[in-house]
Amino acid sequence: MNQVIWVVLLPFVGSVVCLLAHRKAVFALGMAASLGTLIVSVGLVAHVWEHASARVELGGWATPLGIALHLDGLSALFLLLTAVVGVLVGIQAGSYFAQSPELRAMGSRFWPLWLLLWGGLNGVYLCSDVFNAYVLLEISTLAAVGLTILSGSTASLVAGLRYLLAAMFGSFMYLLGVALIYAGTGQLDFLLLSRGVTPQVHTLTAFGLMVFGLLIKSALLPFHFWLPPAHSSAPAPVSAVLSALVVKASFFLLLKIWFVVFESISGGTPGGMPSQLLGILGSLAVFWGSFQAVRQSRLKLLIAYSTVGQLGYLFLIFPILASPDFQGHEALAWGGTIFHLFSHGLAKASLFLAAGCLLQAMGTDDLHAMRDIAGRLPVITFSLGVAGVSLMGLPPSAGFVAKWMLLRAVLASGQWWWAPVIVLGGLLTAAYVFKILAHTFVPSEGEALRLNSVPLVMTLVPLALAILCVLMGFRADEVIALLPAVPHFGTGKNGWEMP
Amino acid sequence: MSTFSIYSLAAILLVGLGVYGLFTRQHLLRKVMALNVIAGGIFLLLISTAYRNQDLFPDPVPQAMVLTGIVVAISATGFALALVRSIHRRMAESETDPSQDSWDQP
Amino acid sequence: MENFYLGVACFLFLTMFVGLVRVFLGPQQEDRLVAVQLFGTTGVAILLLLAHAFDAPSVRNAALLFTLLAVLAVVAFVRTPESLDGEKE
């Protein structure tokens, strides 16, 4: 199973080569690395599908001493999402950064940083060591901040600094947790820790600190302040990557910390306070993020606030799985969450890329300027609409399947009070999606806005992402069938045994 | 009180001071310093952990973690300070000439 | 002998506390800078004493680094330009 390491190696090789290569060759080399990573990721999904999970001990050193990579269903799905979004964003970036000398210079910085970020993200999905996870989080954070400030505008610098400070604080809190857990148990590996932790004051504190740090990085409600400015002021391909992938990596790590490392603590307190608290914060995030999104008058800021709201749904999995009278529906809860993650990743990337096209065509992303856009830029408007439908959760999109599964899981767990959150959140989402679409159909009064031309590829990529998102909804059965490969954490047969 | 507990308590107090400074101080340079104080506290905790074992040599794993952490912290600090300085300059420029910022999104 | 070294180290520490007062009170930038430079020297002395007290010769390398690099802060203080791309404020 040594090929697991290639999903980390290929982006890094691409990054080094892109940094040293001539400006004209950067796009081709970057795309080559991206496609290679996609192929390896698909191969890994197939491997998990056929053989279940895999574990590689790096350097040949057994785990308490060395570092292991761990591939399971959850990691494979994250790898796949990252690769699909990554390749499509790469195609978009190719034409986005080819338009002017300034943008070309930006592009030659985009590729090395983006591939470094991609390698870091893939490393997070595979990692099985709490300290290694810290280093990987740092590499992704610094690369993500570098990408945020790519355009060099003052707004993006301020947003980038805010992002950097918040993320550094989050990492340090996580590292403090790592220090405590190592001082207490003398272990760093996920699997060994999961056997070693017992509910004592220092392990509980370490658990709290690690979760706290990761919550800041995954922008749950009171800690979301850094996200909207950073995601809205970056260039469009970067915004797509940040919203669709980077915050999800911290969430992925949170899942592993919660359900694998501290399984005996988080699973030992059924329906306990911490998981309910995360559920409440998640619900508040759904309402607050969507409400703020409705209020915005700039398209990119609206989409960024929508990310805050949509991330909230992910946190419902914690109270659902903690319920005592919850039996045999883990797959439903996991399926709903993973499906939401996928559909949001694809739809959000599509929205940001479409917004980038609009910004380029109109020269502004003010919603009020978007008069009569529907007739003049039909493809972009169509992508916005389709991606929006998926965000809202209307059938037959993937968003619908996700919310339907979450709703069923909530009812099965006997915690009916989360159901209104899902329904009302969908309504608020509809409100801001219709706000965008309504502006595009307003006929222009007087002289129409002169539109700049947008390369064809740039309009097709958002469309492809939106269509993928819908297709996933049509193919719900197959995707759900793949989900048993996702570990049922905590049931013993979870893929977290040593192979 | 063993040496370990004295130093680990000191480490925790450093973290507390750093977090308080980060929350209450507005100046950006001060925020960066506060983050470095937090980092110092965490490193001190790790090294005092390593000190508990004196049989052969102090535990090398936390030491390696701290060495890695120091380099990560100084790179992030350098990056943050570069951003601080750049932002400060832009702000000063835009006060005198609001049309300076031509780097807005294309 | 170990106690002697530690005793001297503690005494030197006391002198550093006195030096800290100068850093706190200032009033000029130079006062503070020189006080900190003095710390550097005292710190090197303490390091050398500790090297003897703990019988850890590698500590001397740390003292060596401090001696070498102490000048860097002063040079940075004196020489940092306020503008680098030739622009004047």
Next chain:
Amino acid sequence: MNLILLFDVFLIAALLLVSWRLLGASDLFQATVLFISFGLFLSLAWIRLGAPDIALAEAAVGAGLAGVLLFGTFKGLEPGADRENDSFTSEPCRLDPISPCPGKIHLLLAFTCVGSLTTLLVLAVLDLPATGDGLTPMVSQFLERSGVEHPVTAVLLNFRFYDTWLELGVLVAAVLGILCVRNRFDLRELKVLQAPDVMLRRLVMGLAPTMALVVVYLLWLGDHAPGGAFQAGVVLAAMLVLLWFSGHASITGLSRMLWLFCLIAGFAVMLLVAVVSALWPEMRPLEFPEEWSAMIILGVEVVATLSIGVALSSLAILSLGAVDDPGGS
């Protein structure tokens, strides 16, 4: 025994006092100066706790580079704030210039939050086992097979090679990020400082070769005693920054390609090791044959020293010179 306790108390009192004043003092310059002494006290603590490796790195980072970074930024932010600056009133530098100063409620809230966090942490630390050998037995068991004699180097460059490799990636990411701030990809546009007076020139003429020797010395120490690529790299960075300050071209004289090459070399060499070991049929990823490990580790260390030196000095020089010129590329 009592004396050592007294020493501990002094050291901890100094650490807490300095960090409290450093965050609380109204004068920014004082905070900058105190930050340097914070690094000094921390290195004393590392020595006291038997971690000379960390002390070496902290001496170079805390006393050398952090001082340069902070002084440089301070001068950039407060060009006029010289002299009697206890009552310094210039425009504070904030993320939200419009937001009001924190009110009493804000301070009280922060105090309560931090107070409860600290209390929790104190309880947690008191709850920690007073003894524990962590991974020391395993390290000493496998030390012979690692190719080096010094346990910390063995952990860094063999047992946890992956972490060290990624950490060089963090450095590269930070430098690339700063380049985005500047909107440039070339160091040569940075102005070389004017030649200084005779004293500094003589000083640097003496110091720089000594530092170069120390770099080699630390690198050589790494395989059997505290020292190694990190510490050597940081000293190299300090030397390059010092050269730049004294009017030499230093790294700003390198061509773009050469500079990028030096910057990425450490990361790339470790990547090469990873790729070769992943392609090699009988080996685990990142594994190297036992008989070659000493050679490989030495080679990686030499290149990593170069990369760390170039990256950290670029970080310092670029952030001192992170003066972008809007619109003029």
